[in-house]
Amino acid sequence: MLIVLAGTIGAGKSSLAKALGEHLQTDVFYEAVDNNPVLDLYYQDPKKYAFLLQIYFLNKRFESIKMAYREDNNVLDRSIFEDELFLTLNYKNGNVTKTELDIYKELLANMLEELEGMPKKRPDLLVYIDVSFDTMLSRISQRGRSFEQIDGQPALREYYHQVHGEYPDWFNQYDVSPKLRIDGDRIDFVNNPEDLNDVLSQIDNELKKLDLL
Numbered sequence: 001m002l003i004v005l006a007g008t009i010g011a012g013k014s015s016l017a018k019a020l021g022e023h024l025q026t027d028v029f030y031e032a033v034d035n036n037p038v039l040d041l042y043y044q045d046p047k048k049y050a051f052l053l054q055i056y057f058l059n060k061r062f063e064s065i066k067m068a069y070r071e072d073n074n075v076l077d078r079s080i081f082e083d084e085l086f087l088t089l090n091y092k093n094g095n096v097t098k099t100e101l102d103i104y105k106e107l108l109a110n111m112l113e114e115l116e117g118m119p120k121k122r123p124d125l126l127v128y129i130d131v132s133f134d135t136m137l138s139r140i141s142q143r144g145r146s147f148e149q150i151d152g153q154p155a156l157r158e159y160y161h162q163v164h165g166e167y168p169d170w171f172n173q174y175d176v177s178p179k180l181r182i183d184g185d186r187i188d189f190v191n192n193p194e195d196l197n198d199v200l201s202q203i204d205n206e207l208k209k210l211d212l213l
């Protein structure tokens with residue numbers, strides 16, 4: 001089966017993807033963050049680097065998807081279906097032009113069309129980790145990537161607020177595959193083994209309902 005994780009920045013996607021991969025004995029495809037040559041530049045100067053970052057992520061995401069969709073069992077850390085959310089926000093904030101927006105959308109549509117020709121066409125399940133804005137901020141701070149920290153940067157805090165605010169509607173309208181919402185505020189699947197078992201059971205139950213386990 002192919003499971004994709006979704007959720008705002010710092011929601012816990014990578015952490016849950018790792019645990020889920022171990023639980024289901026599958027490979028995990030992580031988001032391209034560690035060797036990303038554009039991400040820190042984007043946080044320093046979103047106007048200059050927004051379009052390049054969107055293209056970078058889209059390309060890396062598509063690369064992972066192509067590999068993951070060829071295998072039977074995989075977990076993907078963040079879905080390609082969230083990329084447009086970031087793009088649209090960048091457009092609203094004046095960081096990408098209308099021409100860039102249109103070119104990107106066309107490219108994304110082309111790529112999604114390619115997926116229709118692959119052995120597996122879409123995820124079997126999307127797992128959305130829902131967290132409050134306060135939790136999002138505290139997780140970003142706890143993880144400590146320097147360029148993501150908001151100290152003395154009200155504009156970055158506002159950007160996070162916007163990203164967080166877009167997710168509920170995004171999740172409601174998502175209809176590409178079955179979907180499951182996890183309460184990432186209440187459930188500490190990182191530090192509490194009982195909570196982790198609780199999340200894994202919720203996902204197992206969903207997979208059983210879908211005849212995938």
Ligand SMILES: Nc1ncnc2c1ncn2[C@@H]1O[C@H](COP(=O)(O)OP(=O)(O)OP(=O)(O)O)[C@@H](O)[C@H]1O
Pocket residue numbers: 007008009010011012013014015016031139140142143184185187188189190191
């Ligand atoms: N449910 C949870 N309970 C407690 N801590 C958590 C939980 N989920 C994640 N964390 C912690 O929050 C931080 C961010 O988690 P993680 O990197 O998994 O988020 P992410 O959704 O992959 O973020 P990004 O979108 O930036 O890639 C990490 O320090 C992680 O240990």
Ligand SMILES: Nc1nc(=O)c2ncn([C@H]3C[C@H](O)[C@@H](CO)O3)c2[nH]1
Pocket residue numbers: 009031033039042053054057082083086087148
């Ligand atoms: N602008 C922008 N567009 C994307 O498509 C996108 N995907 C991820 N990210 C940022 C969020 C985290 O800082 C970090 C890890 O998720 O990368 C993105 N940022």
